[in-house]
Amino acid sequence: MFPPQFGYRRAESADEAIALLAEFSDRDVRLLAGGHGLLPDLKAGREAPDVLVDVGGVDDLRYVDAGSGAVAVGALTTYADAVESGPLWSRATAFAEAVSHVGDVQIRNRGTVGGNLAQADPSADPPAAALVSEATLVARGSDGRREIDAADFFGGDGETALRDGELLTEIRLPDAGGEDAGDETAGGAYVKKTHPASGYALVGVAAVVAVEGGSVTDARVAVNGVTDPPRRLAPVEAALEGESADAESVATAAGRADEGVDAAAAVSDSYASGAYRVDVLPVHVRRALETALDRATGAAATPAGPPHRSAVADGGDRR
Structure with a gap:
């Protein structure tokens, strides 16, 4: 057509x-x-x-700037360029891992991080990671510059907080998922249940966990592919914060993943029903938390870069 x-x-x-x-x-x-x-x-x-x-030729919005306290990603940075950034992996691990799940080689070489967020597809990988990273999205228009918290950016049904005439210019990610803060260590992760043909996330979970003295001091968990818009899972976060940094605490918290998530209102399409997505959500929350916790405690290394995947078998979001 x-x-x-x-x-x-x-x-x-x-x-x-x-x-x-x-x-x-x-x-x-x-x-x-x-x-x-x-x-x-x-x-x-x-x-x-x-x-x-x-705006495909706007090169001044293609960068990854590892500044003090945050990593800034230009909105027109391609997925491929973003995931080759070592500082993004060490300082915003959950976001880097989510971006690495997008598309195949061709998609990652052409598609942009800002375009993905501005499209606000509920099955896209980066939005949940932006939420747990507590990212700030910078927009510019003829009326000036605005900073928008990721928590306020996604409105559902493809809508965002961008106003008419505004251009998303930057995503700013505070240090997390690999950076030390005194005696506190943090780890981040993103895992997904992938539709085998399309690569879309039937369920995607991003997590950031901070640990100090054997206890979880901060837990942030968000989901995409299940709710529109993507959202933080407050019951899971509350159940884990202040608890021992161990598998039992993670399992207990993950068991609350479906609290407040209405299966009747969940994303439902030809790929999977809302009931199925909600049913498998706790499993993927547990996996994301386990990985983030292992990285925070040093039981597993934080990745230094993207995994080597083929264009056919990578199982990514095919956009």
């Missing part, structure tokens, strides 16, 4: 992209980055914008 006719403008810088969004503020405008979400929607007729603003 051919998409309806639309206008096309190409931006060479973030400032030019913002100016184009302002110029066409009275039109239906879409931003084109990697295009793996937008182009299929255009072809299927699910999207029919008046104008496409192509």
Whole structure:
């Protein structure tokens, strides 16, 4: 199917992209980055914008900057470039691991971290990791610059906190999942139940766990693929914080994963029913917490980079 006719403008810088969004503020405008979400929607007729603003050549938003206290990722950084960043793995492990699960080689070479977050697909891998990383998303528009907490960014049904005319420019990730803070150590992880054909997450769980003196001092757990929008699992976090950093505590906390998650309202499609997703959620919460805890305590090493996977067998989200 051919998409309806639309206008096309190409931006060479973030400032030019913002100016184009302002110029066409009275039109239906879409931003084109990697295009793996937008182009299929255009072809299927699910999207029919008046104008496409192509930001694929905006190189000033492609970077991973390991600054003091946080790692900043430019919104147009490709998945491939992001997961090759050692500081991202050591300082924001859950987020790096989630990004490494996206797509095959071709998708990772073209798709962008910011595009994934802005698309806000409930089955995408990075959003849950952004939540447990307590990321800050930076947006710029003609009215200036805004910082948005990840907890406030995802609105469900593909909606985000971005306003008309705004461009997502940066994702800032505070140190976690591998960094020491005094006697406290932290570990992060992302695990998923993958649909075998599409690579989408039927269930994806991101976790960050901090340990001091044999006890869990902080636990953050979020899920994607089950709820729309992705969300933190507060009952799991509350059940683990203050408890011993051991397998029994993890199992008890993971057993509360489905509390407050309504199977009737869960994501349900041709890939899997909502009831199935909720049913397998506790297992994947336990696996994510076990991995994060092992990395926090030193029982397992924090990865220094992405695993070596084939383009066919990597089991990633095929966007």
